[in-house]
Amino acid sequence: MRCTRVLAALACLAITAAAQTATQTPGELKASRALAAAVKQGPLSAHVFLAKMPKGSDLHVHLSGAVYAETFIKDAVEDHICIDPKAKAFAKNPTGTCADGLVPAENVLKDQTLYDNLVNAFSMRSFVPYAGYSGHDQFFATFGRFGGLDRKQVGEWLDEVASRAASQNEQYLEIMHTPDFSASAALGYKLGWSDDLEDLRQKLLDGAVRDNVKRDIAEIDSIEARRNEIEHCGTPSATPACGMTVRFIFQVLRAFPPQQVYAQTLLGFELASADPRVVGINFVQPEDSYMSMSEYDRQMKFLRFLKTKYPKVHLSLHAGELAPGIVPPDGLKFHIREAVEVARAERIGHGVDVMYETDPHALLKEMAAKHVMVEINLTSNDGILGITGNHHPLANYRAAKVPVSLSTDDEGVSRSDLTTEYTRAAMEQSLTYMDLKNMARTGIEHGFLPGDTLWSGPDAWGKPIAACAAQPLGADKPTAKCAEFLKSSEKATQQWELERRFRTFEAGVQ
Numbered sequence: 046m047r048c049t050r051v052l053a054a055l056a057c058l059a060i061t062a063a064a065q066t067a068t069q070t071p072g073e074l075k076a077s078r079a080l081a082a083a084v085k086q087g088p089l090s091a092h093v094f095l096a097k098m099p100k101g102s103d104l105h106v107h108l109s110g111a112v113y114a115e116t117f118i119k120d121a122v123e124d125h126i127c128i129d130p131k132a133k134a135f136a137k138n139p140t141g142t143c144a145d146g147l148v149p150a151e152n153v154l155k156d157q158t159l160y161d162n163l164v165n166a167f168s169m170r171s172f173v174p175y176a177g178y179s180g181h182d183q184f185f186a187t188f189g190r191f192g193g194l195d196r197k198q199v200g201e202w203l204d205e206v207a208s209r210a211a212s213q214n215e216q217y218l219e220i221m222h223t224p225d226f227s228a229s230a231a232l233g234y235k236l237g238w239s240d241d242l243e244d245l246r247q248k249l250l251d252g253a254v255r256d257n258v259k260r261d262i263a264e265i266d267s268i269e270a271r272r273n274e275i276e277h278c279g280t281p282s283a284t285p286a287c288g289m290t291v292r293f294i295f296q297v298l299r300a301f302p303p304q305q306v307y308a309q310t311l312l313g314f315e316l317a318s319a320d321p322r323v324v325g326i327n328f329v330q331p332e333d334s335y336m337s338m339s340e341y342d343r344q345m346k347f348l349r350f351l352k353t354k355y356p357k358v359h360l361s362l363h364a365g366e367l368a369p370g371i372v373p374p375d376g377l378k379f380h381i382r383e384a385v386e387v388a389r390a391e392r393i394g395h396g397v398d399v400m401y402e403t404d405p406h407a408l409l410k411e412m413a414a415k416h417v418m419v420e421i422n423l424t425s426n427d428g429i430l431g432i433t434g435n436h437h438p439l440a441n442y443r444a445a446k447v448p449v450s451l452s453t454d455d456e457g458v459s460r461s462d463l464t465t466e467y468t469r470a471a472m473e474q475s476l477t478y479m480d481l482k483n484m485a486r487t488g489i490e491h492g493f494l495p496g497d498t499l500w501s502g503p504d505a506w507g508k509p510i511a512a513c514a515a516q517p518l519g520a521d522k523p524t525a526k527c528a529e530f531l532k533s534s535e536k537a538t539q540q541w542e543l544e545r546r547f548r549t550f551e552a553g554v555q
């Protein structure tokens with residue numbers, strides 16, 4: 046159902062709802078009514094319903110931002126680092142004795158005020174904007190305060206994120222992480238910038254990048270080994286988190302000079318080509334910073350160059366994580382379009398300023414036609430940009446048939462989780478059970494796992510390819526033909542599993 050200007054908004058909504066109802070299965074109808082009743086009761090009832098609902102994936106989650114402050118404090122005590130009570134930040138402890146003005150991390154466990162101050166400084170908890178210091182400033186400042194921990198803790202962070210996701214009926218995560226890139230960056234600076242991208246690429250490859258790839262593969266090996274150890278995977282006491290499929294997105298720091306950003310980006314493309322656990326690349330750091338804004342064109346151009354060199358490596362880009370006033374009006378006009386048209390990103394993170402782009406309706410149409418998915422982060426957009434309700438373009442994307450799915454961004458910093466995002470979508474964006482169900486399906490469809498899709502056409506939810514049409518979706522024992530197809534495709538395997546979870550969930554709805 047496509048709403049046009051001819052139809053009044055309310056009539057259109059009613060017709061859309063009627064069209065949805067006509068095509069729903071009995072289980073979907075039951076779940077739709079149950080969520081509608083819960084929403085009517087309020088956010089707490091909606092939360093209870095949505096906590097158990099299958100959510101498929103979380104495709105936009107930064108590993109360090111997903112960890113809760115309490116975990117960082119525990120890690121700081123274990124690592125015997127120091128705390129700067131004035132700056133409310135961790136400080137390294139190279140000599141084994143904390144310098145003047147610093148206190149040993151273990152002190153914080155005996156000082157509730159300091160503990161509270163650190164939790165607040167590492168997150169959006171208790172934060173109230175004040176003159177000259179916004180939610181945006183607080184949000185991004187947290188990352189500098191909890192740095193300095195030992196890298197050996199990263200496997201535990203992965204477990205924390207995977208365990209929380211498993212407890213909310215998620216099954217697939219694409220986690221953004223920055224493996225070591227120091228040698229590549231150092232060589233980038235030594236070589237300096239050159240517009241001859243091929244020549245620069247060759248020099249970087251001949252130098253430090255290939256060794257850096259090997260180190261990063263070893264780093265991911267050790268992170269995964271630690272996570273498996275904590276979760277007892279492969280043993281009778283395996284935790285539910287072992288069932289969570291995790292892939293990594295290599296995140297590149299965009300707010301640095303081009304010689305560093307290019308070297309790190311090249312390392313990401315090489316790593317993703319060498320290690321199937323790394324499925325794509327993304328660019329991070331505040332999009333409104335001087336370097337991000339002034340280097341944007343160049344970065345999109347070299348991403349296109351590298352994407353041509355490594356066509357199998359996927360690309361998702363933070364683009365349009367901006368709002369009026371944060372940058373001058375001209376700064377709102379081109380980030381999403383350039384990410385789509387120049388860099389050829391397959392997914393966009395945030396996309397909040399889309400209606401301020403030049404010719405936004407043409408852009409939305411192009412994104413729908415190219416099936417560029419937008420990762421929607423409602424809580425983060427509220428905290429960083431102050432964008433909520435109908436100032437958020439989610440309804441515009443949906444009306445234009447641009448694929449969208451919900452994600453958490455930085456659940457540790459935001460003090461949220463994916464259920465919170467679903468609840469906000471239901472309460473504040475008026476999304477129905479079928480809207481949310483199809484967004485969960487959209488996430489798996491647009492995830493970067495290899496293999497053919499289960500569905501017979503783009504976004505043809507509920508209509509599988511012929512090989513899997515002879516049984517209920519998500520059946521425990523698919524036919525031989527369907528089983529063979531699922532075996533050939535990691536993506537379709539996840540899609541089948543999501544349908545299995547929906548069948549179970551809908552059967553249990555009262």
Ligand SMILES: [Zn+2]
Nearest residue numbers: 107363394454
């Ligand atoms: Zn993000």
